[in-house]
Amino acid sequence: MFMNDLVKKHIKEKNLKFDCTVFLFLVFFKVVALIGLPIYFYHNEFTWGPWIIFLIFSVLTGMSITMGYHRLFSHKTFKANNFIESALLFFGALSLQNSCLKWSSDHRTHHSYTDTDKDPYNAKLGFLWSHIVWIFYTPTENRYVKNNDVSAETLRHEFPNCQDLIQNPRVLKQHQFGHKLGLLSNFFIMGVMGFLFNDLWGYLLIGGFLRIIFVHQTTFCINSLAHMFGETPHSEAHTAKDSLFCALLTFGEGYHNFHHTFPNDYRCGPLLHNYDPTKWVIVGLSKVGMTWDLKRTSKSKYAFDRRGFKVTKPV
Ligand SMILES: [Zn+2]
Numbered sequence: 001m002f003m004n005d006l007v008k009k010h011i012k013e014k015n016l017k018f019d020c021t022v023f024l025f026l027v028f029f030k031v032v033a034l035i036g037l038p039i040y041f042y043h044n045e046f047t048w049g050p051w052i053i054f055l056i057f058s059v060l061t062g063m064s065i066t067m068g069y070h071r072l073f074s075h076k077t078f079k080a081n082n083f084i085e086s087a088l089l090f091f092g093a094l095s096l097q098n099s100c101l102k103w104s105s106d107h108r109t110h111h112s113y114t115d116t117d118k119d120p121y122n123a124k125l126g127f128l129w130s131h132i133v134w135i136f137y138t139p140t141e142n143r144y145v146k147n148n149d150v151s152a153e154t155l156r157h158e159f160p161n162c163q164d165l166i167q168n169p170r171v172l173k174q175h176q177f178g179h180k181l182g183l184l185s186n187f188f189i190m191g192v193m194g195f196l197f198n199d200l201w202g203y204l205l206i207g208g209f210l211r212i213i214f215v216h217q218t219t220f221c222i223n224s225l226a227h228m229f230g231e232t233p234h235s236e237a238h239t240a241k242d243s244l245f246c247a248l249l250t251f252g253e254g255y256h257n258f259h260h261t262f263p264n265d266y267r268c269g270p271l272l273h274n275y276d277p278t279k280w281v282i283v284g285l286s287k288v289g290m291t292w293d294l295k296r297t298s299k300s301k302y303a304f305d306r307r308g309f310k311v312t313k314p315v
């Protein structure tokens with residue numbers, strides 16, 4: 001169903017194996033939400049509580065991916081103190097998008113080999129592959145590598161493009177224990193809130209399951225939609241697009257054409273009016289000394305005309 005001929009060929013050539021555990025893990029969340037939410041809504045009056053928690057945790061976990069996993073750890077576009085790093089790793093674990101180390105390794109490969117068969121979420125293989133199906137497939141040689149195996153040899157072999165992150169003890173600990181920590185913390189936090197506010201299923205289903213699915217799907221849109229629909233003001237050397245729609249879903253990550261063209265910039269939307277809350281938080285924290293060394297692309301490299309559009313391309 002989700003296999004076009006290009007995808008089938010890619011899986012065969014790369015000798016990728018279907019990872020049933022990951023598939024069932026993602027399906028489990030959707031099945032519980034699909035069955036549980038209608039039953040919950042049918043039997044309960046509307047209350048704001050679970051939705052406020054949905055919103056707060058969507059921001060905390062979603063931004064830990066955009067600001068943490070992506071702009072801090074994958075691209076090193078700024079530096080942050082230990083507290084910020086730890087908070088981003090903790091809430092990143094709560095988003096259940098694998099460890100920061102694995103995420104960053106895949107993402108760096110995506111940037112190094114964009115749109116080629118070495119790109120793990122190559123957009124040229126179609127929407128479904130780049131959105132979600134790629135997650136279900138593992139290279140055969142990495143199939144049995146477990147996250148708790150942090151021997152120097154395994155890490156060097158599995159994450160050759162993340163030798164810098166391997167030196168970070170917080171990243172390493174999150175890689176080892178993040179799965180369990182993320183899963184248990186989600187259930188624990190939502191369970192305690194549900195118990196305190198006498199709405200256990202509301203907090204578990206809306207603040208937990210639905211929020212995890214929402215943050216998953218919006219993050220995935222950057223790999224799929226932001227490589228398909230939008231503007232290309234900065235470069236046409238890759239499929240990445242600038243998309244306000246995707247930016248609205250992902251705290252500013254949607255300016256993907258700028259990001260792929262200037263990946264070392266802490267901003268995805270460089271203009272003042274661009275909707276990039278992740279950029280605003282990074283700048284805000286720099287004012288109180290919690291982040292610093294914010295890397296910016298020289299304006300001369302992305303000159304804009306009077307309408308605010310880039311005029312020189314390709315870069
Ligand atoms: Zn990136």
Ligand SMILES: [Zn+2]
Pocket residue numbers: 110222223227240256260
């Ligand atoms: Zn991309």
